[in-house]
Structures are given as C-alpha cells and as structure tokens.
Amino acid sequence: MPSVRAIHVLAACALATATSACAVTSQQRMAEFDRTPREIRTGAASSVVAPVERDVSREEVAAAVRTILDQSQICMPWPGVWLNEAASRATYVVRADLMARDWGENVAQQGEQRMDQFVDMGFLSKRERPDIGQRVHEYTLTSLGRQYLQGSPYGGDRPVFCAPSQRQLLEVTRIEFGQFPCGTVRAYFTYSSQDWPVWARTDAARTRIEGDVGSIGAVENGSVSLGRQWYSQAALPNGVINGSLQSICYNAQAQRVTGDDLDLHAQSAVSVSGS
Numbered sequence: 001m002p003s004v005r006a007i008h009v010l011a012a013c014a015l016a017t018a019t020s021a022c023a024v025t026s027q028q029r030m031a032e033f034d035r036t037p038r039e040i041r042t043g044a045a046s047s048v049v050a051p052v053e054r055d056v057s058r059e060e061v062a063a064a065v066r067t068i069l070d071q072s073q074i075c076m077p078w079p080g081v082w083l084n085e086a087a088s089r090a091t092y093v094v095r096a097d098l099m100a101r102d103w104g105e106n107v108a109q110q111g112e113q114r115m116d117q118f119v120d121m122g123f124l125s126k127r128e129r130p131d132i133g134q135r136v137h138e139y140t141l142t143s144l145g146r147q148y149l150q151g152s153p154y155g156g157d158r159p160v161f162c163a164p165s166q167r168q169l170l171e172v173t174r175i176e177f178g179q180f181p182c183g184t185v186r187a188y189f190t191y192s193s194q195d196w197p198v199w200a201r202t203d204a205a206r207t208r209i210e211g212d213v214g215s216i217g218a219v220e221n222g223s224v225s226l227g228r229q230w231y232s233q234a235a236l237p238n239g240v241i242n243g244s245l246q247s248i249c250y251n252a253q254a255q256r257v258t259g260d261d262l263d264l265h266a267q268s269a270v271s272v273s274g275s
Contacts, residue, residue, distance in 0.1 A: 046235035049227040064245035075162040096135040183227030223266035
C-alpha cells in the first residue's frame with residue numbers, strides 16, 4: 001500500500017500534468033483564434049478564404065493535395081437514349097428499337113454499348129423487356145450507381161456517373177506563393193494511377209476511361225492552388241477541419257464557388273531552393 005507521502009507526490013504530478021495539458025490546449029486555442037480572420041471572429045461572415053502563411057509546412061500542403069486527389073473523380077456522361085416511363089426514378093427502360101428507327105442504327109448501337117459499359121462497371125443492372133418490344137432493356141441503379149450518379153435523364157442536369165479515380169500522390173515537388181485562381185499557394189506535384197479503379201473491371205470499361213487514367217504506373221504531373229478556408233462554428237461542415245487548406249475558386253460576379261483548379265496535366269516543376 002503506498003505511503004501518504006507517495007500519494008501526495010502522485011497527486012502533485014497529476015495536477016502538474018493536467019495544468020500543463022490545459023496550458024497547451026489554451027495556447028493552441030489562442031493560436032487558432034489569432035489566425036482566424038476578423039470577419040469570422042466578429043460574425044460578419046460565415047466563411048472566408050484567407051491567404052496561406054509563408055511558413056506553411058510542406059507536410060500540410062502535401063496532406064491537402066492528397067485529400068484533393070483522393071476526392072478527384074472520373075465522370076462519364078450518359079448517351080442520349082430513348083426512355084419509356086418507368087415505375088421508379090431508379091429504373092430506365094431504354095428503347096433501342098425506336099432509337100434505330102428514328103435516329104439511325106449507329107446511334108442505337110452506340111447507346112446500347114455505352115449503357116452496357118455502366119453495367120460492366122457495376123453501376124446498373126440490366127434485364128430484357130420483350131413484353132414492350134424487341135431491343136428493349138430495363139436498367140436499374142445498383143447501390144454503387146445510386147452513390148455515383150449525378151443529374152437525371154428525366155430532366156435537369158444531364159445524367160453523369162462520377163466515380164473515384166483512385167489516383168495516388170507521390171510527391172509535392174514545388175510550392176509557389178502569389179495570387180492564383182483558387183488561392184495564394186500553388187502546389188506542383190507528381191502522382192500515379194497504380195492500378196485501374198476497382199469499378200473498371202472489363203476491357204471495354206478501361207478503354208473508355210484510359211484517357212483519364214493514363215498509363216498505369218506512370219508518373220504524371222499536376223498542380224493545384226490553395227487557400228486557407230475558415231468557417232464560423234455554426235457554418236462548419238461535418239468532417240471539415242477549420243482553417244484547413246482548400247482549393248476554392250470563387251466567382252465574385254456570380255457570388256458563388258465554382259469548384260477547384262486541380263490540373264492533372266501540368267508541366268513538370270522541380271524543387272528549388274526556398275520553395
């Protein structure tokens with residue numbers, strides 16, 4: 001059983017550790033507060049993109065680029081097809097017979113081939129519908145298809161499947177400071193597609209996306225510009241770290257964010273002193 005003196009020593013050590021931890025936490029919070037733009041602190045804005053500090057670490061830049069690459073997609077638009085009304089919004093009855101009659105056989109065949117590629121990728125299932133007519137097929141979204149589909153063939157934005165590209169960051173080769181389209185830091189980097197995306201399972205599917213993927217295993221060059229994105233606590237999106245580096249392209253005239261400026265075909269940029 002520990003002595004009374006030993007208990008006092010342990011208690012003192014625990015108090016010192018807790019006090020030190022609190023001090024570190026307070027310092028971190030104060031540092032973040034000092035970096036937060038005044039518009040956020042005062043409540044004048046819910047979101048602000050601030051310049052990136054000149055002493056930003058290469059590790060933080062690399063982490064941001066890796067996240068952007070992880071989120072990059074390969075998008076494949078649907079062909080123009082003749083649709084019958086279906087029982088649900090997840091089902092599409094394609095009339096290749098009417099496409100051939102009104103648009104020509106080449107258009108009908110191309111439409112069938114491209115829809116079948118989506119079946120090969122696991123985005124759609126397919127079954128014949130002879131009760132409606134010859135060359136009539138019913139395509140239904142799979143769970144992957146529901147996840148990757150953007151837009152709708154029934155109106156609005158054109159339907160597109162956008163699936164993960166699975167590109168991998170190799171190295172950030174250079175960092176430049178200045179005024180760029182989507183931030184104040186431009187990162188040049190190398191990346192590679194080490195294998196085909198898991199959803200590109202057939203030769204036909206791989207042929208369709210080879211222009212986006214490039215040569216498997218080859219080293220490619222890319223670039224992206226970054227700013228530091230801040231939010232008020234009420235506007236902070238789930239899973240987003242406040243003050244993290246993001247590529248944010250803002251159209252001031254339209255007053256809206258238009259995406260990022262990720263360039264996957266940039267010229268090579270090697271490291272230089274001070275970059």
